[in-house]
Amino acid sequence: MSSCKHNDEGFTGLEAAIVLIAFVVVAAVFSYVVLGAGFFTTQKAQQTVHTGVNQATSAVEPSGPVSVQADSNGDGGIGNITFYLQLAAGGNAVDMSKVTYTVSTPTKVETFTNSSVTYSWVQQNTPIDPGQTTHAGLLNPREMVLVSVSPGFGATDLGVNTQFIVQVNPPIGAALPIARTVPAGMTSGTWYEVY
Numbered sequence: 001m002s003s004c005k006h007n008d009e010g011f012t013g014l015e016a017a018i019v020l021i022a023f024v025v026v027a028a029v030f031s032y033v034v035l036g037a038g039f040f041t042t043q044k045a046q047q048t049v050h051t052g053v054n055q056a057t058s059a060v061e062p063s064g065p066v067s068v069q070a071d072s073n074g075d076g077g078i079g080n081i082t083f084y085l086q087l088a089a090g091g092n093a094v095d096m097s098k099v100t101y102t103v104s105t106p107t108k109v110e111t112f113t114n115s116s117v118t119y120s121w122v123q124q125n126t127p128i129d130p131g132q133t134t135h136a137g138l139l140n141p142r143e144m145v146l147v148s149v150s151p152g153f154g155a156t157d158l159g160v161n162t163q164f165i166v167q168v169n170p171p172i173g174a175a176l177p178i179a180r181t182v183p184a185g186m187t188s189g190t191w192y193e194v195y
Helices: 009-056
Strands: 060-070 078-087 100-104 109-112 117-123 144-149 163-169 176-181 191-194
Touching: 060 176, 078 163, 100 144
Parallel strands: none
Antiparallel strands: 060 078, 060 191, 078 144, 100 109, 100 163, 117 144, 163 176
16 A cells, blocks of 8 residues: 655645735735825825915015105195005916905095006016007016005094005905005195105
8 A cells, every 4th residue: 555645835835925925916005005195195285285375475565665645635634555566476467456455544444446546567577468568457477566546534534643554455365464654744745655
């Protein structure tokens, strides 16, 4: 009688290799999913940070002096407030027709829209815009605009030594407050730089 012994030792190594390969494949798929989710989360976090920065910072900034003109009627009030605006560093173009301005004093607050504000383009890109001969109203990089607001406040609301704030409200981004004080003495119709 010959003994025929069944030997399974060779299969044990093969089975271990198959199980090891299965673990490696499952780990690779799992790591691909985890890395994909991580990259997606990182991208969304980056977009959130950029959106937050854009909304927390103003799209425009003042450039140059702020000036006021004493009322020509001689009542001691302010007839006109002018200041220069340019884009903030890294900012996108701003549609000036959508910018509003709020002038506030200790006794009065009033908001002015595009229709009641005068713009003078002090510095503009050349060409202005392809196919146009006049400015389209977008404040672009390297451009500057002189904004003129006529608040129509009398001496009781915006007279000598009165602190006032002109808040520039662009369509995108935070508001830009410009705080100044009216001079202690003024001559009717004269311009004064204010600090």
